[in-house]
Amino acid sequence: xxxxxxxxxxxxxxxxxxxDLENVKKLHREVSSFKLCVSCGACxxxxxxxxxxxFNIRKIHASFRRGQYAGLQEELxxxxxxxKCTLVCPRGVNLRSMIINMRKILLESNKK
Amino acid sequence: xSIYFSPxxxxxxxxxxxxxxxxxxxxxxxxxxxxxxxxxxxxKNIISWRFxxxxxxxxxxxxxxxxxxxxxxxxxxxxxSIALGWFLLIIVGAIESEIAIQTDKPFWIGIFYRYFVHDxxxxxxxxxxxxxxxxxxxxxxxxxxxxxxxxxxxRIVGMKKTTKHVIFDTFAKFALWLIFPLRLLxxxxxxxxYNNGGFLTQTLGNMINYTVADVLEIPAWTLYxxxxxxxxxxxxxxxxxxxxxxxxxxxxxxxxxxxxxxISGYTMxxxxxxxxxxxxxxxxPLHKDLQLPGVQSIYFLRDLRYKRPREEIAENCLMCxxxxxxxxxxxxxxxxxxxxxxxxxxxxxxxxxxxxxLQPFNSIGRIIYFAGCMSxxxxxxxxxxxxxxxxVDQKYWFMDKDRTICCGRPLLQQGFSIQAAELRxxxxxxxxxxxxxxxxxxxPICYQSFKKEYNLPIQVMHHTEYIHMLIKSGKLKxxxxxxxxxxxxxxxxxRGCGIYRQPREILKTVTHLLKTKNEKEKSLCCGYNLGNTVxxxxxxxxxxxxxxxxxxxxxxxxxVTACPMCKKAFKRASDFTVKDVAExxxxxxISE
Numbered sequence: 001x002x003x004x005x006x007x008x009x010x011x012x013x014x015x016x017x018x019x020d021l022e023n024v025k026k027l028h029r030e031v032s033s034f035k036l037c038v039s040c041g042a043c044x045x046x047x048x049x050x051x052x053x054x055f056n057i058r059k060i061h062a063s064f065r066r067g068q069y070a071g072l073q074e075e076l077x078x079x080x081x082x083x084k085c086t087l088v089c090p091r092g093v094n095l096r097s098m099i100i101n102m103r104k105i106l107l108e109s110n111k112k
Numbered sequence: 113x114s115i116y117f118s119p120x121x122x123x124x125x126x127x128x129x130x131x132x133x134x135x136x137x138x139x140x141x142x143x144x145x146x147x148x149x150x151x152x153x154x155x156k157n158i159i160s161w162r163f164x165x166x167x168x169x170x171x172x173x174x175x176x177x178x179x180x181x182x183x184x185x186x187x188x189x190x191x192x193s194i195a196l197g198w199f200l201l202i203i204v205g206a207i208e209s210e211i212a213i214q215t216d217k218p219f220w221i222g223i224f225y226r227y228f229v230h231d232x233x234x235x236x237x238x239x240x241x242x243x244x245x246x247x248x249x250x251x252x253x254x255x256x257x258x259x260x261x262x263x264x265x266x267r268i269v270g271m272k273k274t275t276k277h278v279i280f281d282t283f284a285k286f287a288l289w290l291i292f293p294l295r296l297l298x299x300x301x302x303x304x305x306y307n308n309g310g311f312l313t314q315t316l317g318n319m320i321n322y323t324v325a326d327v328l329e330i331p332a333w334t335l336y337x338x339x340x341x342x343x344x345x346x347x348x349x350x351x352x353x354x355x356x357x358x359x360x361x362x363x364x365x366x367x368x369x370x371x372x373x374x375i376s377g378y379t380m381x382x383x384x385x386x387x388x389x390x391x392x393x394x395x396x397p398l399h400k401d402l403q404l405p406g407v408q409s410i411y412f413l414r415d416l417r418y419k420r421p422r423e424e425i426a427e428n429c430l431m432c433x434x435x436x437x438x439x440x441x442x443x444x445x446x447x448x449x450x451x452x453x454x455x456x457x458x459x460x461x462x463x464x465x466x467x468x469x470l471q472p473f474n475s476i477g478r479i480i481y482f483a484g485c486m487s488x489x490x491x492x493x494x495x496x497x498x499x500x501x502x503x504v505d506q507k508y509w510f511m512d513k514d515r516t517i518c519c520g521r522p523l524l525q526q527g528f529s530i531q532a533a534e535l536r537x538x539x540x541x542x543x544x545x546x547x548x549x550x551x552x553x554x555x556p557i558c559y560q561s562f563k564k565e566y567n568l569p570i571q572v573m574h575h576t577e578y579i580h581m582l583i584k585s586g587k588l589k590x591x592x593x594x595x596x597x598x599x600x601x602x603x604x605x606x607r608g609c610g611i612y613r614q615p616r617e618i619l620k621t622v623t624h625l626l627k628t629k630n631e632k633e634k635s636l637c638c639g640y641n642l643g644n645t646v647x648x649x650x651x652x653x654x655x656x657x658x659x660x661x662x663x664x665x666x667x668x669x670x671x672v673t674a675c676p677m678c679k680k681a682f683k684r685a686s687d688f689t690v691k692d693v694a695e696x697x698x699x700x701x702i703s704e
Contacts, residue, residue: 033648048485051515052466077463080518080535081526082485083642087680092649100526100645103458 019067023105027064030101036091037061043085043095049078057085057095064102073106116213116221116228120334124220127344134348135356138384145377150369157367166366174358175199179440183391184270186258191389193255194288195355201248208241223340226299226313227333230306246310249299252292259289273399275390275410277351278418284350287343294339298332301325351414354387358441361385371447373529379451382443383417386410392435392445397637401658402651404428409435409445416452424646426452430655431525431643433607437633453527462531467517467538475509475548482511482562484555485518486676492691493554493676496698497575503701504587509546517542521561522642536566543568552578554694556605556675557642563609574605576674576693580614583621589702590622595669597696598628600659600682601635602675615674615693622700626666636662640681656681664688672696 027034041058049055055078064072076099085095146154157163172178175196181188205222212234213221221228232238258269266274277285296313303309303317304325317325347353361381369378388410398404405411407428415421429449436445481501487493501508517539520532543551550571553559562572573581582588599619605611612632619625630636639647639655660682663671670689673679682690 046489048516048518049466052469055466074463077460078466080464080520081522081528082516082518083522084485084489087486087489087640087677094645094648096522096526096642097645100455100458104455107457 014066014068016067021067023069023109024065024067026105027098027101030105031094031098033091033093034061034098035065037093038091040090042088042090043093046084046088048082048084049080053078055079057099060102061098069106069109073103073110076103076106114216114218116218116224118224118227118330118333120330120337121220121224122337123334123341124223124337124344125341127341128220131344131347138348138380139360142377142380145380146369147372147376150372150376150378153368154364162366162368163363166363169362169366170359173362173440173442177440179442180389180391183438183440187262187269187271187391190255190258190262190269193251194259197248197252197255201245201252204241204245204248208238208245211235211241212238224333224337226302226308227329230302230308232306232308242308242310242314244310246312249292249296250312253296256289256292271390271394273390273393275388275393276405277388278414280346281350281388284343284346284352287339287346288352290339291336291343294332294336298329298336301329301332305329351386351388353384354441357381357384358387361441361443365442371444371451373447373451374454375451379448382448383413385441386413386417386443387441388414389440391440392438395434395438395634397430397432397434397639397655397658398428398647401639401655402647404647409439409443412452413443413445413448416448421452427644428646429643430603430637430639430641430647432603432637432641434603434637437607450525450527453525454529455527459528459530462528462534464531464534464538467535470515470517470538470542472542472545473509473511475546478507478509478546478548479550479552480511480543480546480548481508482519482551482553482555482558483516484512484553484558484676485516486557486680487554488512488516490676490679490692492695493575493679496692496694497552497554499698499701500579500582500588500694504582508552509548511542511546519555519558519561521557521565524561524565525643526645532565536561540566540568543570554676554692556602556608557677560604560608574609574611574614574674576605576611576615576618579694579697580618583618588697590697590700591702592621593623593700595623596626596667597623597670597672598626598663598666598668599631600638600663600671600673600678601632602673602678603635603637603641605674606635607633611674615672618693618697619672622697623672626668628663629665630659630662638675638678638681640677642677652681653685656685660685660688 039058039062044050044056044058047057060072060075079099081096083096089095177188177191177195180191205225209217209221209225212229232242262269299309299313300316300320303313304320304322309317364378364381371378390410392409393399396408398407407425412425415425426449431446433446439445481497483494518535520535523532548570550573551562552573552575553562554575556574559574562568597619599615601612616625636659637655638659639652670691671682672691672693674693679690679692
């Protein structure tokens with residue numbers, strides 16, 4: 001097979017009935033702008049942490065919204081809260097608040 | 113019992129005793145909450161010039177209320193007449209009784225002197241004292257009357273919004289308001305009976321019928337004593353705890369004790385030193401532009417003092433420092449916010465391993481340029497700075513050209529002090545190992561962080577300071593354009609670090625600077641400050657628009673600022689031109 005330098009990710013099926021969306025609802029209560037996101041990726045493009053590592057806030061946002069929380073808590077710890085993402089977001093999502101509240105919510109739910 | 117006792121003294125006595133006991137318990141408990149460093153600082157500095165300057169500050173602030181006078185003459189008069197007037201009434205009363213009575217006398221004699229001493233010629237200058245005491249009483253009463261008026265129409269003393277008090281504060285306030293009219297009344301009754309009053313009480317006394325005075329004298333003195341007792345007992349639990357605590361706070365501050373990152377006894381002193389005067393409310397952007405209730409420093413401190421702090425209140429602050437600049441007591445309000453924001457569970461070892469690989473550049477003989485995260489969103493500033501460096505042949509290391517490590521201040525402001533320290537540690541290591549002699553930054557947030565939170569062995573400058581230095585030394589030759597500009601003081605640079613002069617002098621060199629209404633300490637926040645994570649974009653926009661319209665009032669050609677964040681905020685507002693100081697300097701460089 002020819003190697004193109006990238007590979008195609010496996011097809012994933014998310015069964016929404018199995019997802020626990022309680023955390024998403026909680027986050028939406030705390031940061032109402034959270035759902036305004038159109039996944040344009042401006043946040044990740046400007047992210048300071050992204051310049052060093054594969055930390056990707058857009059991806060984290062998407063996973064969180066789908067109820068796939070595994071590993072997110074550890075990943076979010078890479079954020080330096082510098083606020084560039086919040087400033088460039090064309091939809092006015094309060095990303096800093098979103099990140100802090102995601103961390104809070106994940107910490108609580110992981111404790112249980 | 114001595115002849116200077118009457119049953120009506122008892123309420124006053126109980127009040128004094130309760131007050132002293134509660135205050136002592138509180139103060140000793142708070143002192144014990146000090147850490148060792150704070151205690152050592154007190155002991156080390158207690159015998160030094162600092163002690164004298166604390167006494168001076170006490171007279172100027174706790175008695176005369178100089179800072180309140182600066183805000184509004186009538187408001188200052190109101191505060192100082194009650195504080196200084198009452199203080200003098202006590203002191204002069206004590207002197208008067210000391211001269212008049214040579215024998216053993218109880219300590220309350222100065223308070224009830226007229227009731228116990230009827231002879232208006234008891235000593236040589238007794239008449240003078242009677243008149244002087246009346247004058248002081250009149251002074252205090254004028255302040256109390258002003259306070260009555262203020263509660264109905266606060267704009268008379270220059271306040272748009274006054275504090276919404278808790279019931280207990282209102283109760284104590286009414287007790288205080290009653291004390292002095294009751295004193296006037298009781299002394300007038302006594303003057304009616306024994307002709308021992310001064311110009312005020314005697315005149316009133318002459319108008320009162322002898323029998324009426326005879327009947328009402330004791331009840332009036334009793335009410336006076338009750339008012340005093342009630343006020344004293346409510347003092348430690350109400351806002352009036354500030355009367356003593358403010359003095360202790362001034363001494364602690366002047367002796368060099370400061371806030372820690374965690375709540376300490378010093379915080380407890382600060383919480384009680386707040387007099388809830390409400391001066392911080394009017395100019396808080398969250399009140400002025402958004403009318404958000406209950407988030408201002410005064411309410412935040414109050415909730416904290418009564419042990420019912422709410423997380424959303426601690427988080428809802430722009431940290432623009434405006435209230436700190438306004439506060440007549442000089443409380444360290446931002447540090448208390450940060451203490452309450454501390455996120456103990458979340459603030460663990462972070463996942464910052466990725467920064468470890470960054471290597472310093474050998475910068476011996478060079479300076480470091482640290483643009484800061486936000487400057488990367490305003491490439492014009494970076495371009496201007498690199499042009500200026502090249503123009504003056506300054507070799508530099510652009511520390512965060514490709515990869516930015518945040519300075520850590522945004523994390524610190526949100527209550528992640530351990531994680532912020534990790535970033536500081538790496539940045540400090542890079543700066544020290546590079547061997548550079550100076551650090552220039554374009555972001556006031558980073559600047560404040562490098563100045564106050566880092567302990568760098570090299571000089572730190574904001575780019576406005578650096579450009580100012582270049583102009584002064586003649587290295588940078590600039591022409592003057594014919595634009596009219598206004599300068600916006602960024603919160604972090606102005607109120608945060610006290611840099612007001614340099615950017616203004618630069619602008620006067622290269623262009624025509626117009627004065628604006630809200631300058632220097634009174635500068636308005638652009639609303640985008642990283643301190644607040646609660647308000648949404650719409651609310652930020654409102655605050656921004658208010659600042660913008662104040663800046664555009666005089667129709668300038670462009671707005672100049674010195675912070676990438678403020679620039680970005682104003683840029684978003686409209687197509688109005690906003691530039692950084694560095695950019696306007698770059699445009700006016702004379703190329704040879």
